[in-house]
Amino acid sequence: MIESLVGDLFELQVLNLDSYGNGDVSFSCSQPDNGFNDSLSFFHSEKAVQELLQQTPIQGTDDHLIEFSEALRKYSPEKHNDDFDEKRTENSTNHSVLSNQTTKQSENCCTNGICSHEILQDGETNPDSKMIQNRMMRKASFKLSWYCKGENSDQHKHDVVSFERGNITTAERSSKQISLTWESNPQTVLIMTKPNSISVRILCADMVRWLKEHKRLNIYVEPRVRGELLTESSYFNFVQTWKDDKEISLLHTKVDLVVTLGGDGTVLWAASMFKGPVPPIVPFSLGSLGFMTPFYSEHYRDSLDTILRGPISITLRHRLQCHVIRDAATNEVETEDPILVLNEVTIDRGISSFLTNLECYCDNSFVTCVQGDGLILSTTSGSTAYSLAAGGSMVHPQVPGILFTPICPHSLSFRPLILPEHVTIRVQVPFNSRSSAWVSFDGKDRKKLTPGDALVCSMAPWPVPTACQVDSTNDFLHSIHEGLHWNLRKTQSFDGPHDQ
Numbered sequence: 015m016i017e018s019l020v021g022d023l024f025e026l027q028v029l030n031l032d033s034y035g036n037g038d039v040s041f042s043c044s045q046p047d048n049g050f051n052d053s054l055s056f057f058h059s060e061k062a063v064q065e066l067l068q069q070t071p072i073q074g075t076d077d078h079l080i081e082f083s084e085a086l087r088k089y090s091p092e093k094h095n096d097d098f099d100e101k102r103t104e105n106s107t108n109h110s111v112l113s114n115q116t117t118k119q120s121e122n123c124c125t126n127g128i129c130s131h132e133i134l135q136d137g138e139t140n141p142d143s144k145m146i147q148n149r150m151m152r153k154a155s156f157k158l159s160w161y162c163k164g165e166n167s168d169q170h171k172h173d174v175v176s177f178e179r180g181n182i183t184t185a186e187r188s189s190k191q192i193s194l195t196w197e198s199n200p201q202t203v204l205i206m207t208k209p210n211s212i213s214v215r216i217l218c219a220d221m222v223r224w225l226k227e228h229k230r231l232n233i234y235v236e237p238r239v240r241g242e243l244l245t246e247s248s249y250f251n252f253v254q255t256w257k258d259d260k261e262i263s264l265l266h267t268k269v270d271l272v273v274t275l276g277g278d279g280t281v282l283w284a285a286s287m288f289k290g291p292v293p294p295i296v297p298f299s300l301g302s303l304g305f306m307t308p309f310y311s312e313h314y315r316d317s318l319d320t321i322l323r324g325p326i327s328i329t330l331r332h333r334l335q336c337h338v339i340r341d342a343a344t345n346e347v348e349t350e351d352p353i354l355v356l357n358e359v360t361i362d363r364g365i366s367s368f369l370t371n372l373e374c375y376c377d378n379s380f381v382t383c384v385q386g387d388g389l390i391l392s393t394t395s396g397s398t399a400y401s402l403a404a405g406g407s408m409v410h411p412q413v414p415g416i417l418f419t420p421i422c423p424h425s426l427s428f429r430p431l432i433l434p435e436h437v438t439i440r441v442q443v444p445f446n447s448r449s450s451a452w453v454s455f456d457g458k459d460r461k462k463l464t465p466g467d468a469l470v471c472s473m474a475p476w477p478v479p480t481a482c483q484v485d486s487t488n489d490f491l492h493s494i495h496e497g498l499h500w501n502l503r504k505t506q507s508f509d510g511p512h513d514q
């Protein structure tokens with residue numbers, strides 16, 4: 015109410031909001047053109063403001079202000095942000111003049127723990143204006159709450175946004191460069207290899223020998239690879255493997271490090287073995303592109319030496335968790351197991367010659383109906399794969415988001431989207447669809463979606479940590495330069511017309 019009244023009188027200009035500790039200018043007040051210079055009408059209005067300020071706050075409506083002033087009390091002037099302060103000084107100098115008296119009052123005000131924004135006139139030096147300067151005005155208080163999967167939760171507020179001083183400040187907006195330091199020596203390495211490659215087979219045998227003899231490590235390989243090694247020599251008898259899915263599901267509890275020898279497909283394959291937590295992966299490049307494989311196989315000894323010693327920079331690559339919901343099974347308790355993807359999940363028309371018709375929802379909001387060849391829901395790691403080919407953006411793998419990229423949409427205006435990481439996306443084949451759709455996970459495991467079936471997809475809690483050659487950003491930029499020749503163009507010569 016007070017604000018609205020004062021708002022009628024003044025045209026408030028926010029200069030900055032440092033009113034909580036320093037008692038300095040928070041708002042400036044410029045005079046509107048509508049005859050506000052008439053001091054009589056001004057003082058009448060002033061009186062009205064004073065009367066309002068003297069009224070005892072109504073119990074209940076001011077309850078929320080208690081929390082706000084508690085937060086202000088906690089604020090110590092010594093702790094203020096230097097950067098912010100510099101800007102404040104600059105603004106104060108440019109736009110308003112504060113009398114010493116006002117500054118003192120403001121300081122007192124804050125040591126008492128009751129702070130308000132002051133209303134001042136630009137360049138005001140007239141003693142009559144002190145009344146104006148002393149006018150106190152409370153900023154509306156607020157509380158921020160977090161909603162997590164439908165539940166109100168304050169758990170993450172300090173990690174993400176601070177609002178203790180009444181100012182909303184973000185801290186971390188995406189995960190920073192992460193460094194992994196071993197607290198005890200790694201003991202077990204799993205080596206995963208691309209099949210049907212002579213060079214990979216030779217390298218694998220060499221690496222197993224070196225890791226055993228020079229690093230004294232336990233070594234796991236896939237059953238196929240153990241067979242290949244034993245065909246070469248019985249020396250490799252010490253190499254361990256697994257027999258069934260149950261043993262695979264326990265691998266993450268035994269393995270300290272996963273080494274992949276192949277291209278991006280081998281990294282995807284290795285990641286798909288872990289339906290929960292994934293040990294750090296060291297991807298060696300033996301393919302043609304290698305967006306996720308920054309290590310050179312020729313230097314594997316030096317690289318592994320450094321990695322086993324640590325610390326190492328890692329990229330936490332987010333995965334999507336996908337559930338296929340069958341219309342025919344809505345009454346069944348058991349549903350199909352979720353599938354985790356590192357690149358993307360694709361819903362397309364398969365061999366059908368009809369347009370796919372896919373209804374898409376984000377949380378509970380309708381997004382759109384895809385009519386075209388299909389839709390890709392991609393991680394940021396997968397942004398350089400199929401999604402890129404379908405016109406999606408390339409996104410740094412540490413950016414937490416879900417790419418929503420149509421495949422050949424039959425509409426001129428269907429641009430790709432990037433959605434925040436916390437959403438749940440549902441893609442449904444409507445009952446009136448002319449055909450079924452097909453879903454595939456990192457380019458594998460095709461499943462048919464008949465009308466009424468849906469795919470539900472959200473960010474998985476288990477990322478894939480991959481070791482960096484340099485760091486996450488350097489490796490990403492290197493991969494798009496080397497892999498895609500991104501923005502490669504001959505530099506224009508100096509020789510030619512110039513600006514005058």
Ligand SMILES: NC(=O)c1ccc[n+]([C@@H]2O[C@H](COP(=O)([O-])OP(=O)(O)OC[C@H]3O[C@@H](n4cnc5c(N)ncnc54)[C@H](O)[C@@H]3O)[C@@H](O)[C@H]2O)c1
Nearest residue numbers: 277278279303304305357358395396398399400403456457
């Ligand atoms: N039109 C297309 O571009 C297209 C079509 C189908 C599948 N794919 C991609 O292939 C992936 C499966 O890879 P695969 O090796 O098992 O199959 P694959 O052997 O058919 O290789 C596909 C190509 O995609 C590259 N690739 C894979 N992941 C990548 C990533 N994150 N960034 C950049 N390039 C990447 C691989 O290096 C390879 O060159 C799928 O997840 C999908 O993204 C792309």
Ligand SMILES: Nc1ncnc2c1ncn2[C@@H]1O[C@H](COP(=O)(O)OP(=O)(O)OP(=O)(O)O)[C@@H](O)[C@H]1O
Nearest residue numbers: 206207208209276277278279280283301302303304
């Ligand atoms: N250990 C494995 N077992 C079964 N299949 C695998 C394994 N590793 C990789 N693959 C499959 O082999 C295929 C090729 O692998 P990868 O992409 O690593 O090699 P590449 O095709 O030679 O590399 P690039 O695509 O960079 O040329 C992929 O589809 C992948 O899923």
